[in-house]
Amino acid sequence: HVIEEVYRDVKADMNRKLNQGERLVNHVQRIYEHFTPEEISARIAEEVKPFDCKASIHILYQTVDDLHKALPQHAGDWYFTGDYPTDGGAKVCCRAFVLWMEGSSQRCYGLNSALSLASFQKPVLVLGSGAREHALAWRLSKSVDISCVYVAPGNDGMSTDAGMEDANHAPLIDRAMEVKGPDFHEVIAFCKQENVALVVVGPEA
Structure with a gap:
């Protein structure tokens, strides 16, 4: 069935890194x-009509061709065509479809908009060593858009969590890194080396 095929293709893209210059494919378009x-x-x-409504209901669906005729100088038709001009739109659309298929009520956007749009999964760095940073790192590790969570300088509790295997969480990796301002050279170098998409500065950093 096309819906299952689209679901498999979207999930496959979510679990791989896109090549340099590769655009994210909006597989959901194939359903229509x-x-x-x-x-x-x-x-x-049919979907919006109340079960006890006896009136005839018709939805006027504007075709894309007619939309272009009505607004010839406007190219913003991606809400109707699915041809998003950026990977961000395709990502939200595909993620919403996956969440619907999996029966999840989770939002398809939010934290994810702060992550790189070039790939579904990217690493995140949490700076700090307190319990609040530990809680932040643990919560971030539950996001499907995060490949792993680095914590620096971390604490013993984070090190314990880092050794735990959990298929529902991204790995939590403790890093003994010097977090020292004002230039934070080591942090910047680490982020570039590991392709970190988001840095979360904890209140005890």
Whole structure:
């Protein structure tokens, strides 16, 4: 079935790094390829009609061709076509589809917008050694958009968590790194080396 095929393809893209210059594919578009605007309109009307409503409901679905005729100088049709101009739009669309398929009520955007849009999974660095940084790191490790969570300088409790195997969490990796201002040379060098997408500065850093 096309829905299962799209789900597998989206999940496969979520679990790999995109090559340099590679654009994220909006596989969800394929679900609608075999339907006309009229068929889509009829199904939307069916979905929104209350079960006890006896009136006839019709949804007027503007075709993309007619949209271009009405607004010839405007190229912003991606909400209707799925041809997003950036990877961010395709990412949110694909992630929303996966969450729906998996029966999750989790939001498809938020923290993820702060992460790199070139790939679904990127590492994150948490700076600090207190319990609050530990809690931040643990919570971040539960995001499907994070490949691993580095913590510097960390603490003994984080080191214990780092050794725990949990398929539902990104790895929590303790790093004995000097966190010293004002230039933070070691932190900057580490972020460049590990391709860190987001740095979270804890209140006890």
